[in-house]
Amino acid sequence: MRRHLDATVATLESGLSNARVETINNKIKLTVRIAYSFRSLDNLFAMVMLRCLGVKVPLLGRA
Structure with a gap:
């Protein structure tokens, strides 16, 4: 704890966190698991x- 005291204090004072980065990492990992059977990496990258x-793609036949 003492080794990281300065970094901990700086984080608390600035109010910044890595929550957004962790959220995106989690979404990417989940997408890779879902897209396990894709035949090409291009399809995987497009899905990610x-x-x-957050792009909303309108689906055919849905209002």
């Missing part, structure tokens, strides 16, 4: 971009 960028 769609999920992490």
